[in-house]
Amino acid sequence: MLFHNTNFVEMNPPLVSIITVTYDHPEVTCQLLGSLRKITYSPIEIIVVDNASPNDDPTIIPQTFPEVHFIQSKENIGFAGGNNLGIRVAKGKYVLLLNNDTEVDPGFLEPLVAKFETDAGMGAASPKIKFFYTPDTLQFAGLSPINPYTIRSRGYGFGVIDTGQFNQDALTNFVHGAAMMVPIEVIHKVGLMAECYFLYYEELDWATRIKNAGYDLWYIHNSVVLHKESVSTGKMSPLKVYYMNRARLLYLRRNITGFPFLVAIMYQLCISIPKNAMKFLMKGESGHFKAFHKAVLWHVKTLFSKDIQSNPLF
Numbered sequence: 001m002l003f004h005n006t007n008f009v010e011m012n013p014p015l016v017s018i019i020t021v022t023y024d025h026p027e028v029t030c031q032l033l034g035s036l037r038k039i040t041y042s043p044i045e046i047i048v049v050d051n052a053s054p055n056d057d058p059t060i061i062p063q064t065f066p067e068v069h070f071i072q073s074k075e076n077i078g079f080a081g082g083n084n085l086g087i088r089v090a091k092g093k094y095v096l097l098l099n100n101d102t103e104v105d106p107g108f109l110e111p112l113v114a115k116f117e118t119d120a121g122m123g124a125a126s127p128k129i130k131f132f133y134t135p136d137t138l139q140f141a142g143l144s145p146i147n148p149y150t151i152r153s154r155g156y157g158f159g160v161i162d163t164g165q166f167n168q169d170a171l172t173n174f175v176h177g178a179a180m181m182v183p184i185e186v187i188h189k190v191g192l193m194a195e196c197y198f199l200y201y202e203e204l205d206w207a208t209r210i211k212n213a214g215y216d217l218w219y220i221h222n223s224v225v226l227h228k229e230s231v232s233t234g235k236m237s238p239l240k241v242y243y244m245n246r247a248r249l250l251y252l253r254r255n256i257t258g259f260p261f262l263v264a265i266m267y268q269l270c271i272s273i274p275k276n277a278m279k280f281l282m283k284g285e286s287g288h289f290k291a292f293h294k295a296v297l298w299h300v301k302t303l304f305s306k307d308i309q310s311n312p313l314f
Helices: 026-036 060-064 078-089 109-117 184-190 202-212 238-255 258-282 286-301
Strands: 016-022 044-050 069-072 094-098 102-104 122-131 134-140 179-183 216-227
Touching: 016 026, 016 078, 026 044, 026 060, 026 102, 044 060, 044 078, 069 078, 078 094, 078 202, 094 109, 094 184, 109 122, 109 179, 109 216, 122 184, 122 202, 134 216, 179 184, 184 202, 202 216, 202 238, 238 258, 238 286, 258 286
Parallel strands: 016 044, 016 094, 044 069, 122 216
Antiparallel strands: 094 179, 102 216, 122 134, 122 179
């Protein structure tokens, strides 16, 4: 079912498919949907994918918000897999992926759509993202290139007070997985998100593929989303340690080639991996150490797997 609103006066505004993936904490998803009910753009469709929540009953979502398209996965297929389920049924010209632990400004969608409608070279875009509990503080205003050896990127404006210093649209090296819009025709060209990541780095990998296909990535300053950050995984939990480190090395394997790949592997084997393992041991964080060890071991086990380089087709 579509929401309709007459505040946006453009004659034929395109349909936007908003997709969010939920894993437990259905009340958090309901808070997002409540904020989406107040937006001033139409037409939209909202697709909620439940990733086989093991503890909390997700049916409160369609009961409270019967207008959404609710999909229940039979198993937890990760961030990429859950969003891909939603993308496959999306009818919009544009797909907007929103973390379920976000809330939006009522007018956040118009600037994103307007930018895409006037620039055919755009492949993906993210809004200005602020921390929900400290809404004067920035989380995302663009990202630096990924260092090919450390496989880390730096967020522009991360953790600083928003004084308007990023109040200008700008090209960015990557978009942010908490809120990112992609035209459906771009997805047809580059494919869906790689599901081998499960959690973390999948949006960076997707953005790399979109850039490699010749498209630009943008940060849109006058679209604002508030992010509650890590409701499902926790801050530096063993789960996050496992998937973050597994994903970082996976990005390296999929996207770094030639001499930089050899240097990156040597850096990881000789410096990064020993350093991180020792850090967890020195702090007495045995759970984090086991998770980190498991992440590295996963790459040893999949060393010759062809699935590492595969991308699901749309």
